[in-house]
Amino acid sequence: MIDIRLLRSDPDAVRAGIARRGEDTASLDRVVELDARQRGLAEERDQVRGEVNAISREVGGLHRDGRAEEAAGLQEESRALGEREEALAAEADGLAAEITEILLRVPNIPSPDCPDGTSEADNVITRYEQWDEDAYGEHQRVPHWEIGEQLGLLDVERGTKLSGAMFVMYTGMGATLCRALIQYGLDRNADAYREMRPPTLVKTATMVSTGHLPKFEDDAYHLERDDLWAIPTAEVPLTSFCRDEVLDEADLPMKLMAHTSCFRREAGSAGRDTRGLLRVHEFDKVELLAYATEEQAPEVHADILARAEGAITDLGLSYRVLDLCAGDLGGSSARTFDLEVYAPGVDQWLEVSSVSWFSDYQARRANVRYRPAEGRGTQVVNTLNGSGLAVPRVWAAVVETHRQPDGTIAVPEVLQRYMRGAMHIG
RNA sequence: GGAAGGUUGCCAGAGCGGACGAAUGGGGCGGCCUCGAAAGCCGUUGUGGCCUCCGGGUCACCGUGGGUUCAAAUCCCACACCUUCCGCCA
Structure with missing residues (x-):
């Protein structure tokens, strides 16, 4: 598998390398696009997860202090966040799977020493x-x-x-x-x-x-x-x-x-x-x-x-x-x-x-x-x-x-x- | 093929719903001590993603995948693998 970070930071170089094989590079552009979306979603998902974690810690503290009844509102809030997180995660995972599927079919980048040619x-x-x-x-x-x-x-x-x-x-x-x-x-x-x-x-x-x-x-x-x-x-x-x-x-x-x-x-x-x-x-x-x-x-x-x-x-x-x-x-x-x-x-x-x-x-x-x-x-x-x-x-x-x-x-x-x-x- | 038990960090091994990325011991690394070493003592020690004003921040990972819950190493389900016993067998 090629390094997706290289594709991200220098897509032209990767495209040029794959093109030397005579292969279509459209899938690379698709990966770049999906990757940007995937990362955005994953970041948001992690943020929501962080909020859920924080609330859970708070609820835990309340339970320990014997103030369980005060936790109800927080639990409700967290449940809503959880639903949002789940939706974000599903979408992010779907994109990640799609990226992997494409990347598994992208060939390696030929060495610069490798001679040019199509057959x-x-x-x-x-x-x-x-x-x-x-x-x-x-x-x-x-x-x-x-x-x-x-x-x-x-x-x-x-x-x-x-x-x-x-x-x-x-x-x-x-x-x-x-x-x-x-x-x-x-x-x-x-x-x-x-x-x-x-x-x-x-x-x-x-x-x-x-x-x-x-x-x-x-x-x-x-x-x-x-x-x-x-x-x-x-x-x-x-x-x-x-x-x-x-x-x-x-x-x-x-x-x-x-x-x-x-x-x-x-x-x-x-x-x-x-x-x-x-x-x-x-x-x-x-x-x-x-x-x-x-x-x-x-x-x-x-x-x-x-x-x-x-x-x-x-x-x-x-x-x-x-x-x-x-x-x-x-x-x-x-x-x-x-x-x-x-x-x-x-x-x-x-x-x-x-x-x-x-x-x-x-x-x-x-x-x-x-x-x-x-x-x-x-x-x-x-x-x-x-x-x-x-x-x-x-x-x-x-x-x-x-x-x-x-x-x-x-x-x-x-x-x-x-x-x-x-x-x-x- | 049948039965039972198991799978936690580099290794051994605890934890069985909340302060757990995880006790304790061993190993490794750094230091103290020493002429040097051993012993002893102190400290340190996982991987990956994303963001980063490069100080760090954050998320994930306790066999794998689902589920329950505000919260899962911990509870439930399925699967994989390992060990032992029985059967079969080169």
Whole structure:
């Protein structure tokens, strides 16, 4: 949630920021107007409450002094004030609820460093790593679903039989590779990130905290009977780990990681990338997340990006880094770098990590604060996160990139220890 | 799923209609004492909203949401969560 005080004191700046996303800013004007009315009413309500409190104290005194009969008039007066207070409170609460409802749908203000642009096409490709267009042989130009079928690593048909389209069944060494990637992703970050294992079903409030609700309701699986949501990423439970808490500055940055299943309805993507592992409803991912002060945030952002890159590099994959433009930024993010890995078999760049800085947007929703070492009061923390390793697309890139002329797959060295020492698949 | 008990400040724990933002103890912080420390003593110690002539003022918060009352931590109702026991179970 954006800071309503900033909207109040500098509405033009907020409008300009939101406009960079190509979003309509009319709702901001509406909030400014409602906020002014709400505060007026709340102030009046508090004043009336104060009068009621004063009278009650007086009545209390009269009762103690055994002059209860003298209190009747005051009680009558207070009752009338009470009715007025109730009316004011109802109106003020109604406006406050309306403001919150709008504000929960207003995205974050992009960082000034975030490039201009209105769509995916305007994202800035910052750099290519380990990539040589001409370095790929014919044996690498086979899509992973074909390789998976040849070597018995994927069973697309049976996955569909069980759960429908865009659900996957990994088989044999395919499943082992899946697990190896997860363990690899966790182990290489365990030096600085505390491993967590959160629940994958969460309450509505948990989804609201990260910004996945209310605006993106259609993207998530919802278990109606129990009113629980299947998490689209471990970002969701990890961001709420400290919800409604006040941390010590000494605890920051607090770095966490978790492997979880992730569930996405992919509502807007029907018919796109339906083959293989490019887009699936359920997948495994190792997520890195941190709570930090605003001052620490840039360094932590760089750390997560470097770690996400390191995992890809050591798997021997090619990738590129994109600096997302304002128009393509996720709603909660202020700045995002996307990592896209090159999969030669499908000849596509696959997004495998979004490394984002959310400023205090999520933390304000989640109400996560910290007590500064110096000075009084509390401050809202900053949150950052990114995928340390997202299994299906990395799995696909590994299989396609490391396919040998004889049709087998060379297991990257860093994974061998997690695959019972196997150096080849097939 | 059934039964009983519980939820108060950083922690423990009192309060069960009025002077309660809340006793008392512990912890933290500051000070005294000391060569230094312990002990002891004194003081201090929540969060948020709004207003502010920046001195402060005011309102809210005792699990959550309603209700009763001039007045609710305290009474009533509903819900959530926790603990224990029974049942079921990986």
